[in-house]
Amino acid sequence: MTVSEENLPPSPRQGKKRRLSKELPIAETTGEAIVEEDVYESIPVVSGVEWTQEQLQGLKARILPRLTGREPPEKLLALEEAEHRVYAFLENAVQTGEGGSALILGPSGSGKSMLTERALGRLKESQTPSSYLVVRLSGLAQPTDRSALVELARQVAPHLPQDSSMNPSQGFRSFADALAHLLHLLGSGSAQTTTPLLIILDHFDLFASRPRQTLLYGLLDAAVSGQTPVIVLGLTGRVDAVDMMEKRVKSRFSHRVIRLTRVPRFDDFYQVARDVLQPPEDLLGLLSPAHLEAFTQATEQLLTDPEVEAEIRRIFDLAKDPLRLNRVLIEPVIGLTPTSPYLLPQAVVQAAIRQTLTGLEDIPSQANSLLELCLIIAAKRFLEREEETFTFEQLYDEYLTFATTGGVKVWRKPVALKGFERLLASEMFLVSGGRGSSMSGLKGFWKVRISLDAQGISHLVDRFPRCPAPVKSWGQKWVQ
Template sequence: MSSRKSKNSNLKHGECISQVQRILRERFCYQIPKGNLFGVQAQYRHLIELLKRTAIHGESNSALIIGPRGSGKTMIINQALEELMQIKDVKENVLQVHLNGLLQTNDKIALKEITKQLCLENVVGDKIFGTFAENLSFLLEALKKGDRTSSCPVIFILDEFDLFAHHKNQTLLYNLFDISQSAQTPVAVIGLTCRLDILELLEKRVKSRFSHRQIHLMNSFSFSQYLKIFKEQLTLPEEFPDKHFTEKWNETVQCLSEDKNVKEILLKHYHASKDLRSLHMLLMLALSHITSSRPFIIPTDLVEANHLCNMDSKANIVHETSFITLVNGKCPGSGARRPGIKSNITSESLLSV
C-alpha cells in the first residue's frame, strides 16, 4: 500500500515538475516578464508613455533603448507591449514588426520581413519586384496612404540596431525615421542597442530625422533588490494547477533566499556582474537537478550550479586529457610519439598551463 502511494506521489510530482520546468525555462530563456522591474521603473514609464501616444493618439515617435547586454532591454519592451495590448481596442488596431540586425543582414531582406509581418503579401499578389527600390517604394506607398486618424499604428522594434546602421546608405533607417517625422501612418520606431556611440554611426540625413530620444539602462539595483529578483524568478504563479505543490515550492524558494550559502553565491554573482542572464544561467543549472523523487531545489543544487558556472574551460580540457598521453606525447590509440613533444613533463609544468 505504501509503495503504491509513493508511486502515485512520484507520478504527481513528475507532472508538476514538467510544468514547473516549462514555466521557468520560458521565463529564463525567452525574457517573459515577471514581477517588478527593479532599477528601470522610470525608463519603463517613459517607454510605455511613448508607445501609448502612438497606439492611442496616433502620434509618431522614435527612440533608442541603450544598455549593456543583460540589462533588461528586451524585457522592458516585451512588458511594455504586453501592457499596451491589454488596453481596450489597441490589440486589434496596433501592428507590430520585429526585426533583428543579426537576421536581417541587408535592407532587402528587412523589407521582405516587414512585408510579411504586415501581411502585405496578399496585396503584392503575383507582382515581382525587380529591384530593391521597387520593393521599398511599394512598402512606403502602403504606409503613406493613410493618415493619423484612419490608419493602424505600426510599432517597429529593431533589435541589434547598430547592425542596421551598417547597411548600405542606411536606406531603411532613413525611410522609417522619415515616416515617423511626417503626418502619415502613425509609426513608432524603437531601437535596441549596446553601443553608446550609436548616434555617431548614423548618417547626417538619418540623424536629422531621428528624435534623439534615448532611454539608458544601467542595472542600478541593490543586492536586496537582486535577492527579490532571485525569489521572483523562481516563484510559481498563483494560477499553477496544483495549489499544494505551489505553496511548498514557494516556501522552499523563500528558505533558499534566506540560506547563508545561497546568499554568498548570489553576492559573488552580484559583484561579478549584475547581468540577469548570468543569474538565469545559474537558476537554469539548479533547475536541472530536480527530479520526481527530489522535486524541490536545495542549496546544494545552487552550489553545484555555481561551480559549473565558474569552471575554467581550459582546465576542463586538461582534466579530460590522460596524464600518460601528456607525459609520453602519444596520440590516443596509437603507439607513435608525436614529433617535437618532449617526455620530461612534470606535474608542476602541467599546473602552470
C-alpha cells in the same frame, strides 16, 4: 499547511551534512573539475503534499520561460520609470496615429528586451490588438538592409490588402522605392484608416553601421513624414549609437533616448532570484495552496543558504547581469522530480561551478608576449566598468597608467600597436559591428571588443608563464 523543518534540507549552520566546497580541485592530468558526490539526500515528501510528474511539469512550464527570457517577469526592479516611459510613448503613438522614434540604451543584461516586451504586453491589454501592428527586426538576424526589408514584408504581408503584392527583389528602381511602396500599402496615411506600425530594431547599432543606412533613413523618414504612422523603437548597448548615424539620418531621429543601467544594488539583484522562482498564483487549478506554500518556503530557505548567497554575490560582482543568474538556475529547475520536488542548495552551487569551469581550461594562451597580455588586461578594466567596446588608444592609456606606477617596462605606442594588430589577427579582439564603417580611419581608433569575459581574462593571466607579480596582481584586481 506549512513545511516542517524535517521536510526541508538541513541548514548549513546545523552542520549535519557535508557541504560542497566552492573551490573544486582540478585533476592535474585531465584539467577537469572533480565534483563531489551529492551532499544532500532527496528531500522527503512533505506529509500530505505529494507531487506528481504532471504537477512538476506545469510548474516548470511557468518558471523556465522566465529563466530563458521568453516570458517577462511580473516585477521590474529599478526599471519602473523606464517601463512607464516606453509604454507611454507606444500608447500615445497608437492612440493618436502619430509616428515617432526612440532608443533604449543600456549594457547587456540591463533589461532592454524585457522592458520592451513588458511595455508591449501592457499595450496589448489596454489597446485592441488589431489597432496596431508589431514588427521585430534584428541587426544580427538580418545582416543586410535587403534581408531586413524582406523580413519586414513577410511580417506585414498578412495585413496588406488582398489585391496588393510586394516583392522587394523585383519591380523597383531602388531600395528606397521598395520600402516606400511597402509602407504605402499599409494604408492611406490617415490616422483613422491606417494601422500604426511599431518597428522594434534590436541591435540598432548594427543597422547604423551599414553603408548609406538606407533602411534606417527610410523608416525614420516615414516616422516623421506623417503619411504612414510608423513608430521606430531601437535597442542597443552602444553609447555612441546616435553618433553613428549619418547627418541625414540623425536629422530624422527624435533624439528620445531612454538609458538603462544594470541592477545597481545587491539586494535588488537578490530579489530577482526570489521573483523568478516564485510560483504564479494561476497554478492553483493544478497545484493546491499547500503545494504553493511548500515550494515557496523551500525556495526561501534555498536563498538564505550561505553558499547559494555567496554564488549570487559572485555573479553580481562579476557582471551584475540577471541573465547569468537565470542560466545558473535553469539546470536545477529542470532536474526537479516527484522524489525531489524542491531546489537544493548543492544543486545550485554545482550548476554555478560547472558553468564557471566550462571552457576555461580550453582557453588558448593567445597572449604571446607580456605586452599583449597587458593589452588584454587593460581591456578587462573596461569590461568591469561595463564598457563593452574600446579603442587601441584607450587601451594604451590604461596600460600606460599602470606601467608608470607599477614599475614595469613601458613599451612605446608603435610597438604596442603591433601587439594590438596581432591580437586582432588572432581574433582575441574583434572589430565591433563587423567590417563596416567602424573600420574606417586610423586603426588606433577602431572600436573593438574582446572575445573573453572578465573571468576568462583572469584565468588567462593565471596561466601565463613567468608572469611578473605586478602584472599578475593587476590582472586579478577588480575595479571597485
